[in-house]
Amino acid sequence: MNRNDVLIIGAGPTGLVLALWLSKLGVQVRIIDKTSAPGTTSRALAVQARTLELYRQLDLSDAVVLNGHRVCAANFWVKGEPVARLPLSTIGEGLTPYAFLEIYPQDEHERLLIERLEAFGITVERNTELQSFEETGDGITARLRLPDGQQETCQACYLAGCDGARSIVRKTLDTGFPGGTYQQIFYVADVQARGPTFNGELHVDLDEADFLAVFPLAGEGRARLIGTVRDERAERVETLQFEDVSSRAIEHLKAQIDQVNWFSTYRVHHRVADHFRTGRAFLLGDAAHVHSPAGGQGMNTGIGDAINLAWKLATVLSGGATTKLLDSYETERIAFARRLVATTDRVFSFVTADGPIADLVRMRMAPFLIPKMISFEAAREFMFRTVSQTTLNYRGMPLSEGVAGQVHGGDRLPWAHDGEGDNFESLKNPTWQVHVYGDTSDEMIAWCTEHHLPLQVFDWRPAFETAGLARNGFYLLRPDTYVAIAEYSADPKVIERYFRDRGIRPFFG
Template sequence: MNRSDVLIIGAGPTGLVLALWLSKLGIRVRILDKTSAPGTTSRALAVQARTLELYHQLDLSDAVIQKGHRVAAANFWVKGEPVARLPLSRVGEGLTPYAFLEIFPQDEHERLLIERLEAFGIRVERDTELESFEETGDGITARLRLPDGQQETCQACYLAGCDGARSIVRKTLDTGFPGGTYQQIFYVADVQASGPALNGELHLDLDEADFLAVFPLAGEGRARLIGTVRDERAEHADTLQFEDISTRAIEHLKVQIEQVNWFSTYRVHHRVADHFRSGRAFLLGDAAHVHSPAGGQGMNTGIGDAINLAWKLAAVLSGGAAPHLLDTYETERIAFARKLVATTDRVFSFVTAEGRVADLLRMRLAPFLLPKMASFETSREFLFRTVSQITLNYRGMPLSTGVAGHVHGGDRLPWAHDGEGDNFRSLKCPSWQVHVYGDTSDEMIAWCHEHHLPLHVFDWRPAFEAAGLGRNGFYLLRPDTYVAIAETCSDPKVIERYFRDRGIRPFFDAH
């Protein structure tokens, strides 16, 4: 009987990243998908800064940047004229090595992940469907339908449902999926086009007629259009062709369509599963939460789920942690998913609302306020921090403790950079490690050496203070580069107690 450590259902970005991370950590995975080939049409475009930071651990960030497109600015149009331009090329400068908006379409993204996974000897099993599964003592027994129609029974220690909004894993677990569906129908089209809005920047039409966003893709004149389908056309959304949609917004933005490469309509849902875990089965990505595309958060959140779960599964499977470490996956990720759905819901409702007041806000107030906000570094920084997911934190949760400087346990480690280098270099290795900014004790050095816990001591520099890091204390970092302990002293017993209380033995990690 085929047995793996982790059986992954669904080979979108979430499932592929989970498989990649686990493979890097020496865990045996199987990944299957009911489709016969990777997607060629995709909706997710933005790869946020936090995702790029984490991708650095897999040598992926440079490839994404090289293959994708960096967006220099967002432009807002009213009545056929551009009224505001928000520069994006250095919007998060000083906060992250990836202080920009990166566009890399999901289909190309998936191909890159598949290629990297194959380097570990793992292939996606296509045309293969999960029919049912049950938990049996020390694992999961799953029944699969193979490409030839035959059935296969296989076993795994854990099962990961990365199988989208209609997840068979979630339905089998009988977990509620509360939320709703927005009434608006959207269309998405990849086009070859020309005109002022095809200058490699992002363009948004704020008119009352139709909502339209033009997202630049890598390559001359390539763009993704996302717009609303209004009036009576919405009743026939399933049979609509590109020729049927209203051209008002397209004409407002002076977009000359030369070729439509693909076209689709869809409704937007906003839902979060009641639970992200039941026993040995987990829900990730769209199987766990779906929300509006506002801010390009969906795919990045699914990838965040995968990375959060991967190191914990690897630790438990390799004897580096007690099984209850896995309880923290739901605690940490469900809180963020709920907050995200509420936030994107508000933005989405503003952008797509109909009526005189909504039109007035969008057409009069927004064009006036946006440039003003853009001119303030603090508002620009706030926007970037939120959208880029670098402020996502696990404060006050079971794996997070302490405060040192402005950094709390549960925060992402702040990036500090100056002419002498940065503090992210050591993060490439996805393992527990200790950072000290300034001086530390002989006891700390001896203890870390004895327990094979990497210790990085940085000479104190103004850049560290500017980033909010505390001097002469220490930060214990998790394998996903979030801060586990922020401490002002340099007593290794604090680390020893932390690991003992949580049943973690990082010195036995597979890596």
């Protein structure tokens, strides 16, 4: 009987990234998908800064940036006129190497991931469907329907459900998926067009009750329109055509549509699964959480799930930790998913709320408040950190400990950059490591050497203080570059105790 370390159900971005990360870490994976081919159309567009930072570990960041489109500003429109412009490149400067919004359509994104996965000798098994599975002692036994209709029984140590909002994995586990469905119908249109909103920047129309945004694509005049319909047109979702919604874009955003390359409609839910882990089975991406497309968070959150789980599975499978480590996947990711769904729901509810009061707030007050708000550096930075997911942290959770400077255990390591370089170079290696900014003890150096734990000691520079890093303390970093320990001392016994208490043995020596 075929047996793998991890059986991955679903070959969207979440499943592909999980397969890639695990393969890089030496884990034997099998990935199946019931579709006959990768998608040729897509809804997800945005690749946020935090995803690009983590993609450096797979040497993917440069390829995404090279082949995508860099969005340097977001514009807000009311009554056919731009009322505010948010310069993304300026507000993110100094916070990340990727101080912009990257547009890279999901279908192109998937092709890149598949190509990189094939370099590890892993091919997505198409037209292959999970029918059932059960946990059996030391693993999972799954029954698959193969392309020729035959059935196969296979085994794996763990199973990852990356199979979307209608997940068979979630249904088999009988995990609740509470939430609701937005009353609006969403539409997506890829167009070739002309006008002031087709200048390579993001544009959002705040008029009336229907939401409309223009996302630029690579290539002159190419863009994706994402909008909503709520009136009697929403009753005929199956027959809705671009002509039924195009007049709004033409009138409000002064667009001249030359060609429609693709048009689709769909409904959106806002839900979070009750559990992200049941025994040896895990839920990731849309199988675990779905929400409105406000802020371009969905695909990035699924990728974040995959990266969080990958290093933990690899550590456990290699004997570097007890299975207790896997409990932290749900703890860390479900908390973020719940906050994210609540946040995107509030934003979407604001831009689509109906009635005279909502129209007054959106069309009269927002044009006044948005420019005022983004004139404050702190407000601009907060907005960028939130959307870019660089503010995401695991503070107060089981794998997070201590505080040093402005950095807490559970935080993303701050990026510090000046003319002498930056502190992210060593993060390309997805291993546990220690960072020291300033000086450290001979004991720390000797202990890290003895235990084969990489130690990076940076000469103290003003850029580190600006980033909020503490001088002469240390930061123990997880393989996913989040801070495990933030500590003012230079005592390696703190690290030794941390690993012992959590049943982690990431090094041998």
